[in-house]
């Protein structure tokens with residue numbers, strides 16, 4: 001069934017949760033190659049004000065990486081799929097540490113892919129292997145991480161994607177991060193809205209649906225728990241611009 005675009009958000013009583021890659025910004029061959037223009041920064045600052053501060057990024061990136069993209073903004077954020085938080089705009093973030101077993105695995109994988117256009121992103125307890133610039137190495141990357149899973153503690157899982165694979169602790173889920181923000185004073189009593197574009201956003205949609213919010217899948221390409229859809233990043237930014245009123 002084709003999903004309808006989301007309605008406009010009338011009145012003030014909304015809380016807005018935003019995924020970054022593939023939702024607010026187009027994908028790029030390397031995570032650091034993503035470009036955020038001044039218009040997007042201005043839009044996010046305006047939306048933060050419009051929703052009285054009830055806005056947070058909910059991303060697989062670390063909060064530090066999100067900050068680099070949106071500087072000088074320091075928005076509320078759940079980074080690393082909810083393992084890291086900035087609970088107040090401009091507030092502190094305690095970076096998640098890299099456990100020794102993940103560090104050793106990251107070293108091994110860096111050696112395996114040295115000089116082959118594969119980016120190994122070390123995000124503390126999460127390891128992402130990006131093969132967007134070397135698609136023929138995706139299967140090998142998945143194989144290496146699957147093998148590693150057999151010798152790691154049982155609290156890790158794989159998140160395979162079209163352009164890479166991530167290894168992460170089981171508790172790294174976006175839905176839990178959204179529920180945590182919704183318990184905070186600035187968010188409580190509001191209807192939540194979440195926009196995201198991939199499988200890792202589905203637990204976020206689940207949390208939003210439970211709270212009678214508006215769940216929006218960007219560029220849907222299969223089954224989703226979201227109740228609404230937007231065609232692509234451009235349609236998402238256009239819809240967000242309309243919500244600034």
Ligand SMILES: O=P(O)(O)OC[C@H]1O[C@H](O[C@H]2O[C@H](CO)[C@@H](O)[C@H](O)[C@H]2O)[C@H](O)[C@@H](O)[C@@H]1O
Nearest residue numbers: 019020021027028029030031059060061132163
């Ligand atoms: O939850 P998100 O905000 O969507 O973050 C998911 C991952 O995004 C980044 O990787 C993805 O985008 C890169 C830039 O377009 C692309 O090169 C890569 O192939 C994508 O997987 C980020 O680097 C990861 O840490 C996030 O988990």
